[in-house]
Amino acid sequence: MNNEFNIVGKRVVRSDSLAKVTGEARYTADLKFPNMLVAKVLRSPHPHAKILKIDCSKALKVPGVKAAVSGFDSYGVKWGVFRYTQDHAMLHTDKVRYIGEDVAAVAAVDEETALEALSLIKVDYEPLPAVFDPFESMKDGAPQIHSEYKNNVNIHIHIDVGEVDKAMEKAFLVREDTFKAAGEAYAMMEPYAVVALFKNGYLDLYMPNAGPHVRAKALSNMLKLPLNRVRIRHINSGGAFGGRSEVAPGDLVASLLAIKSGQPVKLVLTREENATASRQVHDIVATVKTGMKKDGTILAKDYKVVYDGGAYSSTGPIATSIPFYVYEECYRFPNVRYNGYRVFTNKGIRGMYGCHGRAFLAGNESQMDLMAKELGLDPVDVRLKNGLKPGEVTATKSKITSCGLKETILEASEKTNFRKKWAKPSKRKGIGMGCVAIMCGFPMGFRSGSSAYVKINDDGQVTLVTGLVDNGQGNESMVIQVASEVLGVPMEDINLVCADTEVTNLDPGAYSQAAAFVGANAVRVACENARKRIVAIAAEKLGIKETEVGLKDRAAHSIKHPDKKMPISWVVREAFFRGEPIVATGSFFPHIDFEREWVTRPWGQMAGTFSFGTSVAEIEIDQETGKIKMPKFTSAHDCGRPINPMAVEGQMEGSIQQAGVAALTEGNLWDKGHLLNPNLLEYKVPLACDMPEIDTIIVSSRDPAGPFGAKEGGLTIRMNAYSAVACALTNATGELFTELPLTPDKVLTVLERKKGVK
Amino acid sequence: MKMTRVSFEINNEKVSLDVRPYETLLETLRERLMLTGAKEACGMGSCGACTVVMNGIPVRSCLVLAPEADGAVITTVEGLRQDGKLHPLQQAFMEKGAVQCGFCTSGMIMTAKALLERNKKPTKKEIIKTMSSNICRCTGYKKIIEAVEEAAKKI
Numbered sequence: 001m002n003n004e005f006n007i008v009g010k011r012v013v014r015s016d017s018l019a020k021v022t023g024e025a026r027y028t029a030d031l032k033f034p035n036m037l038v039a040k041v042l043r044s045p046h047p048h049a050k051i052l053k054i055d056c057s058k059a060l061k062v063p064g065v066k067a068a069v070s071g072f073d074s075y076g077v078k079w080g081v082f083r084y085t086q087d088h089a090m091l092h093t094d095k096v097r098y099i100g101e102d103v104a105a106v107a108a109v110d111e112e113t114a115l116e117a118l119s120l121i122k123v124d125y126e127p128l129p130a131v132f133d134p135f136e137s138m139k140d141g142a143p144q145i146h147s148e149y150k151n152n153v154n155i156h157i158h159i160d161v162g163e164v165d166k167a168m169e170k171a172f173l174v175r176e177d178t179f180k181a182a183g184e185a186y187a188m189m190e191p192y193a194v195v196a197l198f199k200n201g202y203l204d205l206y207m208p209n210a211g212p213h214v215r216a217k218a219l220s221n222m223l224k225l226p227l228n229r230v231r232i233r234h235i236n237s238g239g240a241f242g243g244r245s246e247v248a249p250g251d252l253v254a255s256l257l258a259i260k261s262g263q264p265v266k267l268v269l270t271r272e273e274n275a276t277a278s279r280q281v282h283d284i285v286a287t288v289k290t291g292m293k294k295d296g297t298i299l300a301k302d303y304k305v306v307y308d309g310g311a312y313s314s315t316g317p318i319a320t321s322i323p324f325y326v327y328e329e330c331y332r333f334p335n336v337r338y339n340g341y342r343v344f345t346n347k348g349i350r351g352m353y354g355c356h357g358r359a360f361l362a363g364n365e366s367q368m369d370l371m372a373k374e375l376g377l378d379p380v381d382v383r384l385k386n387g388l389k390p391g392e393v394t395a396t397k398s399k400i401t402s403c404g405l406k407e408t409i410l411e412a413s414e415k416t417n418f419r420k421k422w423a424k425p426s427k428r429k430g431i432g433m434g435c436v437a438i439m440c441g442f443p444m445g446f447r448s449g450s451s452a453y454v455k456i457n458d459d460g461q462v463t464l465v466t467g468l469v470d471n472g473q474g475n476e477s478m479v480i481q482v483a484s485e486v487l488g489v490p491m492e493d494i495n496l497v498c499a500d501t502e503v504t505n506l507d508p509g510a511y512s513q514a515a516a517f518v519g520a521n522a523v524r525v526a527c528e529n530a531r532k533r534i535v536a537i538a539a540e541k542l543g544i545k546e547t548e549v550g551l552k553d554r555a556a557h558s559i560k561h562p563d564k565k566m567p568i569s570w571v572v573r574e575a576f577f578r579g580e581p582i583v584a585t586g587s588f589f590p591h592i593d594f595e596r597e598w599v600t601r602p603w604g605q606m607a608g609t610f611s612f613g614t615s616v617a618e619i620e621i622d623q624e625t626g627k628i629k630m631p632k633f634t635s636a637h638d639c640g641r642p643i644n645p646m647a648v649e650g651q652m653e654g655s656i657q658q659a660g661v662a663a664l665t666e667g668n669l670w671d672k673g674h675l676l677n678p679n680l681l682e683y684k685v686p687l688a689c690d691m692p693e694i695d696t697i698i699v700s701s702r703d704p705a706g707p708f709g710a711k712e713g714g715l716t717i718r719m720n721a722y723s724a725v726a727c728a729l730t731n732a733t734g735e736l737f738t739e740l741p742l743t744p745d746k747v748l749t750v751l752e753r754k755k756g757v758k
Numbered sequence: 759m760k761m762t763r764v765s766f767e768i769n770n771e772k773v774s775l776d777v778r779p780y781e782t783l784l785e786t787l788r789e790r791l792m793l794t795g796a797k798e799a800c801g802m803g804s805c806g807a808c809t810v811v812m813n814g815i816p817v818r819s820c821l822v823l824a825p826e827a828d829g830a831v832i833t834t835v836e837g838l839r840q841d842g843k844l845h846p847l848q849q850a851f852m853e854k855g856a857v858q859c860g861f862c863t864s865g866m867i868m869t870a871k872a873l874l875e876r877n878k879k880p881t882k883k884e885i886i887k888t889m890s891s892n893i894c895r896c897t898g899y900k901k902i903i904e905a906v907e908e909a910a911k912k913i
Contacts, residue, residue, distance in 0.1 A: 023795020238861030472859025
């Protein structure tokens with residue numbers, strides 16, 4: 001495979017890593033501007049309360065305080081991803097809906113002055129009854145969190161394909177189980193930060209974000225500024241994992257303070273604020289009913305899934321749907337019904353997460369294993385039997401093109417001797433397998449596509465411009481590698497200008513798994529268009545046919561006679577002479593059904609392509625303490641052709657940590673509206689010593705539409721690693737989990753249940 | 759506010775400056791010396807992103823008060839490159855793909871540097887134990903451990 005291309009498919013050093021190992025890489029909190037002020041936010045102490053009055057006058061009298069803002073200084077425009085979910089004003093004048101919600105803010109010459117001023121802001125509240133459990137929240141008479149959503153049901157996704165009830169009657173084996181999982185913390189290492197500058201009516205912003213263009217649009221609406229006056233600039237991002245897709249309250253706060261003070265403003269959240277007041281992950285309760293034929297074929301699925309949605313809609317319709325879709329994109333369901341309810345509670349804003357939906361996905365997979373066992377089948381056969389194949393169509397009418405699901409299942413099971421180990425578990429040891437698929441991008445209207453621009457400078461060096469953004473996963477390096485391949489210049493000759501809304505064009509961002517399939521594809525097309533121009537001139541100058549021109553090592557050469565060549569820089573200069581510099585644009589728009597709508601029309605082509613993956617966890621359970629050890633973890637991933645296998649491995653390894661090992665340790669803990677573990681001491685992010693021995697397998701396929709055959713790299717493991725762990729528990733104990741994470745207390749409950757059965 | 763004079767050697771340069779008595783070393787580095795390689799990710803010593811080497815020991819600069827650093831010899835990630843050449847740890851972190859978002863990277867590298875200074879040939883187990891003082895959210899640590907092993911071979 002590596003012979004086919006000069007650089008695509010090679011393990012290259014990422015272009016961004018030099019600045020990161022020397023400490024030179026700049027993140028938002030590192031920025032300094034003359035006269036920059038420090039911002040601090042006053043937060044709600046109440047889970048639910050009416051705001052009667054906000055008085056900032058005393059705060060403004062503190063020497064060194066330059067501005068103070070509250071909801072009364074904003075336009076009150078409510079944010080929502082969809083027209084029907086616009087319910088989040090970010091700074092409020094009517095009421096607060098969770099502990100830690102932004103109420104007012106100040107900008108001052110230093111942090112101490114800002115904190116002093118904050119203590120002088122007087123807010124009169126009238127506390128209201130609050131509700132913290134989604135099932136309580138749905139009951140008649142529960143406190144109403146938003147008047148426009150009856151019974152606090154924010155979103156109801158209803159999907160009904162085939163004849164579920166009839167199929168259940170026909171099924172040989174039917175099982176219904178309920179699974180719970182605590183929401184996780186994103187715990188990105190960089191706490192949220194925003195720097196805002198406002199000059200001559202133009203607003204410049206820096207913040208870690210997973211989609212600069214969608215962020216600029218949201219702020220342009222909220223601040224009533226034209227889009228070209230809200231500029232989101234490029235800056236390094238210290239992790240996102242789904243938590244930085246949307247506009248954040250801090251963006252509005254910092255913008256208003258910068259506009260009001262006329263000075264640059266920096267807002268940096270503390271770790272605790274990052275956990276309570278940026279984004280959180282949904283707690284989920286999933287009831288899974290499955291009807292199976294005697295041979296293990298899934299006949300029907302019937303789901304009721306309740307998502308604790310916190311106080312606002314956020315990405316509601318998407319978050320309520322995604323766990324279902326990534327599962328139906330993996331397996332064949334002739335009859336399926338899904339009722340997903342996202343319910344408001346008086347907790348923080350709940351967004352999408354890279355590992356979203358673990359109760360649902362791990363529940364499905366471990367239940368499937370238990371049913372297989374009852375039928376005398378093994379998990380490998382059941383997955384192979386029900387897994388989708390290339391060319392098939394999902395229950396909601398998405399066509400699967402390239403699909404290496406079967407290969408990932410076979411490779412992961414062979415590498416781990418899965419069948420043998422699974423057939424003979426001990427009560428101490430278990431092995432489990434989890435599978436899933438991922439859409440590479442999802443429908444976002446005209447924002448679903450990406451376009452890029454490339455120019456070749458007079459010294460032959462390249463400037464590449466794209467709206468694509470990198471949150472640490474290596475997107476920047478990936479597109480530089482793609483451009484390097486197409487243009488025949490080394491990666492170091494390419495200067496990437498990206499994620500700067502005044503310079504770059506629309507791109508779907510880095511939260512819908514679209515970067516490789518969509519963003520890199522647009523870069524490929526732009527570079528191919530530039531290449532055609534280079535080749536035309538080179539062919540003319542070298543006196544050969546265009547089809548005989550190759551580009552490599554900064555030169556255009558004859559493929560037949562490689563000694564016959566000329567530097568690309570000469571070609572570029574010739575182009576300048578002709579008054580037609582080598583510049584090109586390129587775009588890519590995935591094949592998606594844009595009639596599809598998450599709530600009203602949940603069917604049609606979801607994405608241009610899908611990636612697939614299988615994880616295998618091997619665990620040991622201490623029967624006395626309930627503590628699980630995980631000596632080995634194996635993951636196989638069909639990511640199409642990996643552009644940089646080292647980067648794909650890194651994504652897979654990180655996923656094993658964030659979803660697999662996290663299934664043993666991670667979960668937010670609540671006492672009513674108080675988050676009990678908002679810091680990294682009490683919230684247990686796995687450490688190096690917690691990690692299993694890792695084996696990653698890249699199952700390389702060729703996607704017909706992906707750039708050089710590439711698809712999304714890594715996320716399937718992020719959404720199946722916990723399933724493998726849950727299935728391993730089922731293998732060892734013969735019991736299903738009831739709640740994640742599998743901390744010792746929860747494991748002991750499972751072990752006790754098993755004893756009780758005996 | 760009464761300021762305190764502190765003097766220390768940082769990245770082979772002697773500095774002397776006025777700090778607030780309760781200011782953390784991390785704040786001094788980032789705000790007064792413009793050395794922003796050390797990051798504040800938790801502010802309570804639980805993550806290691808602010809690790810610098812002080813008198814040969816890896817310290818969490820968010821837990822060290824600036825006046826405590828008086829007279830100390832400090833190295834930050836910015837001081838690792840010698841004569842324009844990357845430190846073997848920096849080189850290994852790049853080549854092994856141990857860097858993703860990069861926010862934990864300088865703390866990881868400084869923790870590893872202190873380890874390799876006191877233990878030239880650490881076993882893999884020792885590396886894992888030492889590096890478990892720092893949190894990374896992106897990598898699963900595998901490539902970080904490999905990078906430290908690789909650098910140990912070259913030092």
